[in-house]
Amino acid sequence: MKRDAFESWSRESLAAVEQALGRWVPADAPAGLGEAMRYGVLDGGKRLRPLLVLAAAEASEAADQEAALRAACSVELIHAYSLIHDDMPCMDDDVLRRGKPTVHVRYGEAMAMLAGDAMQALAFEVLTPPGDAVAPGLQARLCALLARAAGGDGMAGGQAIDLASVGRSLDEPALSDMHRRKTGALLQASVMMGAACGTTDARAWAALADYGAAIGLAFQVVDDILDATQASGTLGKTAGKDADHNKPTYVTVLGLDAAQRHAEALRNQAQAALAGSGLAHAARLSVLADKVVERES
Amino acid sequence: MKRDAFESWSRESLAAVEQALGRWVPADAPAGLGEAMRYGVLDGGKRLRPLLVLAAAEASEAADQEAALRAACSVELIHAYSLIHDDMPCMDDDVLRRGKPTVHVRYGEAMAMLAGDAMQALAFEVLTPPGDAVAPGLQARLCALLARAAGGDGMAGGQAIDLASVGRSLDEPALSDMHRRKTGALLQASVMMGAACGTTDARAWAALADYGAAIGLAFQVVDDILDATQASGTLGKTAGKDADHNKPTYVTVLGLDAAQRHAEALRNQAQAALAGSGLAHAARLSVLADKVVERES
Numbered sequence: 001m002k003r004d005a006f007e008s009w010s011r012e013s014l015a016a017v018e019q020a021l022g023r024w025v026p027a028d029a030p031a032g033l034g035e036a037m038r039y040g041v042l043d044g045g046k047r048l049r050p051l052l053v054l055a056a057a058e059a060s061e062a063a064d065q066e067a068a069l070r071a072a073c074s075v076e077l078i079h080a081y082s083l084i085h086d087d088m089p090c091m092d093d094d095v096l097r098r099g100k101p102t103v104h105v106r107y108g109e110a111m112a113m114l115a116g117d118a119m120q121a122l123a124f125e126v127l128t129p130p131g132d133a134v135a136p137g138l139q140a141r142l143c144a145l146l147a148r149a150a151g152g153d154g155m156a157g158g159q160a161i162d163l164a165s166v167g168r169s170l171d172e173p174a175l176s177d178m179h180r181r182k183t184g185a186l187l188q189a190s191v192m193m194g195a196a197c198g199t200t201d202a203r204a205w206a207a208l209a210d211y212g213a214a215i216g217l218a219f220q221v222v223d224d225i226l227d228a229t230q231a232s233g234t235l236g237k238t239a240g241k242d243a244d245h246n247k248p249t250y251v252t253v254l255g256l257d258a259a260q261r262h263a264e265a266l267r268n269q270a271q272a273a274l275a276g277s278g279l280a281h282a283a284r285l286s287v288l289a290d291k292v293v294e295r296e297s
Numbered sequence: 298m299k300r301d302a303f304e305s306w307s308r309e310s311l312a313a314v315e316q317a318l319g320r321w322v323p324a325d326a327p328a329g330l331g332e333a334m335r336y337g338v339l340d341g342g343k344r345l346r347p348l349l350v351l352a353a354a355e356a357s358e359a360a361d362q363e364a365a366l367r368a369a370c371s372v373e374l375i376h377a378y379s380l381i382h383d384d385m386p387c388m389d390d391d392v393l394r395r396g397k398p399t400v401h402v403r404y405g406e407a408m409a410m411l412a413g414d415a416m417q418a419l420a421f422e423v424l425t426p427p428g429d430a431v432a433p434g435l436q437a438r439l440c441a442l443l444a445r446a447a448g449g450d451g452m453a454g455g456q457a458i459d460l461a462s463v464g465r466s467l468d469e470p471a472l473s474d475m476h477r478r479k480t481g482a483l484l485q486a487s488v489m490m491g492a493a494c495g496t497t498d499a500r501a502w503a504a505l506a507d508y509g510a511a512i513g514l515a516f517q518v519v520d521d522i523l524d525a526t527q528a529s530g531t532l533g534k535t536a537g538k539d540a541d542h543n544k545p546t547y548v549t550v551l552g553l554d555a556a557q558r559h560a561e562a563l564r565n566q567a568q569a570a571l572a573g574s575g576l577a578h579a580a581r582l583s584v585l586a587d588k589v590v591e592r593e594s
Contacts, residue, residue, distance in 0.1 A: 029449035030478070033457035037449065085414060090406035109387035110460050113410065114453050117382060120417050121448030128441035139437035144425035151418030152326030152334065156411050160330035163407050181327070 006287045010051060013072075017050045018042070020073050024126050029118065036107040036115035037122070041080040044098035048219070048292070049075040052190035055284035056208060059277075060198025067134045071142050071193040074123040078150050079186060081119035084112050086159065120150070141196050149189030158182025162247070170248040176217060183223070184216030191215075191285075207277030211270045211285060215292050218266035222293055224249035225259050230297065267293040303584045307348060310369075314347045315339070317370050321423050326415065333404040333412040334419070338377035341395035345516070345589070346372040349487035352581035353505060356574075357495025364431045368439050368490040371420040375447050376483060378416035381409050383456065417447070438493050446486030455479025459544070467545040473514060480520070481513030488512075488582075504574030508567045508582060512589050515563035519590055521546035522556050527594065564590040 025041055026034045050072035057068035087094040087102040088109060095105050104112035127134075127142045134142075148154055158181030165178065191212035195205060228251040250259040270289040274282045322338055323331045347369035354365035384391040384399040385406060392402050401409035424431075424439045431439075445451055455478030462475065488509035492502060525548040547556040567586040571579045 026449050029457070030454045031457040031461040033449050033454055082414075085410055088410070090410060111457065113382055113385070113387060114457050114460070116414070117379075117417065117447075118449040118453035120414065121444050121451075121453060124421050124440050124444035125448055128437050128444060130441070136437040137433035139440070140425050140433040143421050143436070143440045144427070147418050147421035147425060150414075151422055152323050152330050152415040154418075156415035156418065157327045157330055160326070160328040160408065160411050163411070164328040 003287070006284060009284065013051060013054050014047050016069060017047060017054075017072050017076065020069055021076065024073060025077075025119075025122065032107065032111060033114060033118060036103055036111045037119055039100075039106060040084045040103045040112075040115055041077060041119065044100065045076070045080070046295075047076060048288070049079055049187060049190040051288060052187065052212075052215075052285070053194040055288055056191045056194025057197040058194075059208070059279045059282040059285055060195045060200045060204070061281065062194070062198035064134065064138065064197050067138055067142070068194060068197045070126050070129070070134060071146075071197060072190075074126045074142070074146055075186060075190045075193065077119045077123040077126065078146065078155070081116040081123075082150075082155055082159075082186075084116040084119070088112055091159075091163075123150075138196065142193050145189050145193050145196060149185040154181050154185030154189075155183075158185065165248055167246045168248070170253065172253055175248055175250065175253050179217060179220040180213070183220045184213060187216035187219055188212030201278075204277045204279050207273045207279070208285075210273035211277070211289070214266045214270035214273065215289050218263050218270065218289070219292050221250045221259055221263040221266065222295060224251050225256065225263065226295075226297065227251075228256065263293050300584070303581060306581065310348060310351050311344050313366060314344060314351075314369050314373065317366055318373065321370060322374075322416075322419065329404065329408060330411060330415060333400055333408045334416055336397075336403060337381045337400045337409075337412055338374060338416065341397070342373070342377070343592075344373060345585070346376055346484060346487040348585060349484065349509075349512075349582070350491040352585055353488045353491025354494040355491075356505070356576045356579040356582055357492045357497045357501070358578065359491070359495035361431065361435065361494050364435055364439070365491060365494045367423050367426070367431060368443075368494060369487075371423045371439070371443055372483060372487045372490065374416045374420040374423065375443065375452070378413040378420075379447075379452055379456075379483075381413040381416070385409055388456075388460075420447075435493065439490050442486050442490050442493060446482040451478050451482030451486075452480075455482065462545055464543045465545070467550065469550055472545055472547065472550050476514060476517040477510070480517045481510060484513035484516055485509030498575075501574045501576050504570045504576070505582075507570035508574070508586070511563045511567035511570065512586050515560050515567065515586070516589050518547045518556055518560040518563065519592060521548050522553065522560065523592075523594065524548075525553065560590050 021042055025038050027038060028034055029037060053072040053075060054068055062068050083097060084103045086092050087097055088104050095102055103115055123146060124143055128139050158178050161178040162182055191208050195208045254262060267289055271286060274286055318339055322335050325331055326334060350369040350372060351365055359365050380394060381400045383389050384394055385401050392399055400412055420443060421440055425436050455475050458475040459479055488505050492505045551559060564586055568583060571583055
């Protein structure tokens with residue numbers, strides 16, 4: 001696929017996601033809650049997860065555009081809430097995110113916690129619209145995928161391992177287990193939620209699961225490489241903080257060269273999974289795998 | 298209904314809820330997360346919300362016992378997570394809950410935040426089991442009701458108003474608006490989720506919504522009365538904390554006598570709604586309304 005065509009699709013898709021988030025994240029939630037929620041999720045981030053949902057929905061020939069758009073926004077809401085909570089003083093204590101002061105710096109810790117909590121609930125609201133805008137069976141399936149990716153076995157569980165790993169040395173399998181949960185589960189769920197919007201056979205479903213797992217891990221490996229090699233200004237968040245917090249990363253565990261080779265191997269796994277999926281319209285997923293590994297921020 | 302028969306039903310129901318929570322809240326969530334989650338939700342609390350779900354399911358002649366039990370556990374998970382976050386230093390900063398040290402006192406703030414986050418996700422996992430244990434359409438309906446009650450328009454929104462109200466005087470309508478969201482929304486959702494498990498006609502649905510709204514508010518009025526009149530030992534949590542935090546309550550806004558009359562009026566509203574519902578099996582909901590108003594802790 002030509003990168004130009006991808007970029008144009010990506011721009012249009014992100015505009016649709018941004019508009020939908022602007023509509024669904026309530027400006028009128030009481031006592032400043034809506035403002036904090038909107039600050040935490042609108043106008044920021046690379047929106048990789050929504051793009052994965054929409055590209056996987058397309059690859060799965062999803063007829064239901066409304067469901068795919070809702071799924072795309074719901075994973076971004078979960079991602080954004082996790083960043084808000086992760087940045088709080090009792091977790092990573094970070095003051096800069098997406099080039100702006102973090103939510104607790106701007107609105108206080110209590111409001112940041114509530115905004116995150118409300119955004120998690122909102123993700124499931126977005127997936128369950130009244131009426132028949134999305135088939136009820138699909139609503140249930142999307143909720144199931146999202147809840148499992150976000151919970152104790154997924155993202156929250158990975159964050160708990162992360163907490164416990166500060167100042168300890170992890171070997172590569174333990175580090176990968178942590179990241180498969182912490183970051184990988186939601187990235188993989190993005191792909192699977194997009195696939196659920198279409199009619200994916202068992203072979204394609206398994207291939208997309210492999211693709212999602214590979215790019216989910218690749219994303220984190222690259223994150224660690226960027227954290228070690230880039231300046232805060234480029235990243236839009238505080239660089240070098242993992243090393244400062246004495247957290248194990250792929251760079252500290254494998255070394256920079258091996259980490260880069262690992263990211264490359266995961267990209268190849270992702271591309272191989274797509275090639276074996278039997279899906280005719282997986283080109284955008286392929287570009288996304290490239291972008292995950294080649295990104296510079 | 299004889300109180301004896303109610304108490305026996307209540308004991309059996311709560312045993313089933315406790316057993317199900319014990320099964321569904323994962324002991325093996327990584328790095329201590331499962332332990333913190335279990336500490337925060339098992340073996341504690343009056344379990345009013347699960348009883349409301351199960352009594353409303355019975356009143357609605359729900360055939361699907363599995364769905365009602367899952368709904369009962371999911372509302373309790375949301376309630377328990379909200380208490381964990383509410384007790385944290387950046388919110389109410391409370392050290393005692395259900396007669397035990399609060400989760401952040403026991404496991405630290407970061408783990409308390411994660412445990413609450415994971416419990417919210419788990420609530421939606423519990424509502425969306427794989428296979429056909431619960432009809433997909435019902436799964437979607439239950440997720441929709443729960444998400445709206447928990448989010449910015451419901452519980453989290455009420456907590457935001459609560460935050461903003463410290464040290465300010467609210468009039469009775471503003472106080473009721475706060476509590477309708479903060480406590481009432483989830484109590485009312487408990488009733489509606491139970492009703493959704495059955496086949497409730499529009500008249501019964503509206504009557505149960507009225508019942509749920511009335512007991513939801515009554516619960517908070519009684520909470521404020523107990524907070525002002527009981528000792529911490531009886532409540533199993535810190536008494537008098539609303540006054541200490543300079544928060545408006547029904548007792549400070551209406552006075553003790555008028556607050557007691559208000560609770561009585563709300564009980565009568567709830568009972569009148571049941572009487573007009575056309576439901577033949579609403580006796581347990583009626584006893585629950587009495588218990589909400591007559592409770593002493």
